[in-house]
Amino acid sequence: MRSRVRTTALGLSGALLAAPLLTVPAASARPSPAPSVRRGGPARTLAFTAARAGEAVLSVSPAAPGVSWDRKGAESAVVSIAVDGRHVTDLVVPSATAIPRTLGLGAVRRGRHRVTLRFAKGSAAAARVVTLGRPSVRVSQDPVLRFAPVVVGRTGLPNNDPYQNAYSDTPLVAWHETRPAATAGHRILEYSVIWSNEDGGTDTPALMARWGRTTDIEWVYRVEVDERWRRVPGSDVYQAPEHQTFHFTGAYEGDHPVLQTCTVNNNMCDAVTPGAPLRFLLDATATRPADRAREVIMDRNPWTYRITSQELVREGKIESPSSPATKAVGDPRSYLFAEFAKTTGAATGTGSVPGVALGVRLRSDPARLYRSDHDDHAVAIDRDGAVATTVELPLGTTLDDVASLEALRSPIGAGDNGAPATVTAVDRGFFLDAGYLPGTPSITWRGSVTLTPEKPSAVLWEHGNL
Template sequence: MLALAGAALAGAPLALAAPAGAAAAGTIVVDRGGPARSLPFTAARDGEAVISFAASAPGVSWGSAGAESAVVSIAVDGRHVTDLVVPSSDPVDRSLGLGHVQKGDHEVTLRFAKGSAPAADRVRLGRTRVRMPDDALALRHAPIVVGRTGWPFGNPYQNATTDTPLLAWHETRPAAAPGHRVIEYSMVWSNEDGGTDTPALMARWGRTTDIEWVYRVEVDASGRRVDGTAVYQAPLHLTFQFTGRFEGDHPLLQTCTENNNMCDVISPDPPLRFLLDASRTRPQGRAREAVMDRDPWTYRVAAQEMVREGKIEQPSDPATREVGDQRTYLFVEFAKTTGAPTAWGSAPGVALGVRLKADPSTLYRSDHGQPTWSVERDGAVATTVELPEGTAMSDIASIEALRRPVGLGDNGAPATVTSINRGFFLDDSYLPQPSAVAWQGSVTLTRANPSGVLWRPGLG
């Protein structure tokens, strides 16, 4: 789809063995105070373009104040399209949309941007390439999310140091009209400065990132937007009709709350904008957190933000409700359904409990004994269980399911757990270790029998 149209700068020639349909480069280096770097490409047709690379910034760490990130501004033919926040000195694979391009010659420009941390002086973009996917419907309607600025008195570069956008994906479903589809876009942020508190995030959602649906639209059989169907997640998690501006088919939204809800009215001259590659979708039958599992570096960024912002208890203690070192948690995804109620009262949630071989009388609970911290929603869900420092998978004697009404009374509904999809610890670098837990079956929890063992070593 793309033909090579020149050489990459920074002394690295465009790779001749590029994947089919892509323009590729070696390593492009973008320096603070240095010239912009350019990557020419030729589009063989009109369509949506994507740029990808392994991004790193020497001296940068999302976990260190003053060294949080380096920012690269990306333009196409002189038009600012998206920004890249680089939170690591280790290479991380990233992919961003470049928007709609017409058939012909184009130039991507990469510039070291304001908002970069004082410790950041250089960004290295390895294996840089531009491509035009054949199936670009999801890319065509993906939202452009303008960074949170706190206008008129806030920091316009907030997302370079907190709650930075990490990933995006889409999901589709049939619409009522024949041949029409509804596309919904979701994003992962490194955290949320407002909303659910950190201990509840770990218990109820199994992570400290913030995951939100952002934008939803109906398209007809030819992929055109159906007028009046575009909606977005507004403050207070309300759903509002989108009445803002489009760039092509891309709606322009702004992160306007501390828990990453959207507005369709944009503050003046926002410096950061994010067009993430939303071409992927969630693995079928899996929790939303599975999109993080595909990109393990997101767990490290999330953990580093907690450390830098002082949200981690020191020393870690699983007996308290505060969040400890995330490397002491078992990260679990399981699937559950809730039956019909038989009485008045609150619905049951499900928490997980872990017993250790060395002390089987102690039950470590994901909800820390808090009723509202159990998981009420059905389907595939994620949670975490805090364990003593140094615990390994080989130390675990059992994983149990625990039924717990989330409010006053108990409506008597049964809750059935049908699988554990994965379970892992983070390694010393805050990256997920391979999953060591998998189970399928059926354990029904009732008011009379509110707990049951799901998994023991050797039990598949």
């Protein structure tokens, strides 16, 4: 079910500026430079008037000259954000290039409010200033915003640094999904977050093979709401350490549950470390089509590919020279990033479930097959639905070099249980450009091929379809 959404447009009664308040320049005047916050400098304030109560959302395109997520000591600048004097969220700025961001600011009452932005502790040594491009606030009655979790930054392992999310495993994007509950008229809201990487859990080569990215994507919080969008008491749960599902017993800020990242693979705890300095309330109004993989959220925020690639570079996780002949992760720009849809039928015997891998042949050497699982069948994809993977190719390969894309039956353990695996779609295939941003997706396919022990491979797409 789709929620009814109303957004109140705000008449800005001020602009981002330092006290004392300055008048907004007339439309005919020369545009003023983007406002900024500086290390050791004053905070900047955005005044706005909410025509009615609701959830406030800040949109801004920040940039931090001298900052780059791939350089130690220059990873990010941190901006602390308060509403009416209350710290609500932090913004990690990982780039000298502006990145559009939207952040939740929590519930506000009808009337006038002030958003304060301040250059914060936790910023890298190289960070000196953050420019705040096109800042604006909206107030929405979308009930999905009310229940979005506040995610407090990790303070424990791997290094017990309370500011570690300013340079490692930083939260990038959030979204929600909605499905019917068992009670008629009720629905389940599930909130997920994309982190720039994970310091533990699935190893990096397996992430690329089984998930098609090196970000960490986790559902964080789930709650049942009734037909009037009230939380059903005792219904809310969260993803706890070891991917367990626990009932939430922590604190709320309004309807927002307060959780903390407490493991190296970004699982949650509902007991928060007192005084933890970083907190993240990301705008979770985005969702995804039911027939697309979760990675489509990254596709819609292409800068996330750059950040996760730069974290690999800085942490020394990329082999040199990059080679598709090894399982080690190569240069991210050497991979074909693909998404496909599959279903698995009933087993006809004993043995392991059939995973599916993708294979690529190049026009220059069609006899050689490059596999997403690197011939390690344990990392083939056994889950059904829309899934993402990558195929490592020689560095410099382009879409024009690809001769064909194939589906490969790849049982993930001993034996083969005989279940048919049917592939019905390829939704995108792209390479990253020189700046680690996705190129135009040019490989798509619709059809139906069924992989069996007797027919373990099938061509999905050939170069003539480009």
